[in-house]
């Protein structure tokens with residue numbers, strides 16, 4: 001999986017046109033384990049989610065980010081667990 005593929009898949013997932021399987025998530029995790037830029041992207045998303053859940057105000061003007069946050073929040077918990 002390339003960075004482009006990962007980001008495209010994330011985007012499609014958020015759009016509801018792609019349903020992530022366990023295998024997809026494993027490919028994501030495998031890519032993330034060796035790709036710092038993508039780790040940063042995902043960490044930012046997760047950080048945003050954590051802030052959101054904690055009720056801390058934060059700037060989130062982009063509709064994409066808002067949708068991503070909502071969609072990933074639950075799935076992330078399902079697929080990767082609530083730790084880290």
Ligand SMILES: [Zn+2]
Nearest residue numbers: 002003035038
């Ligand atoms: Zn990458």
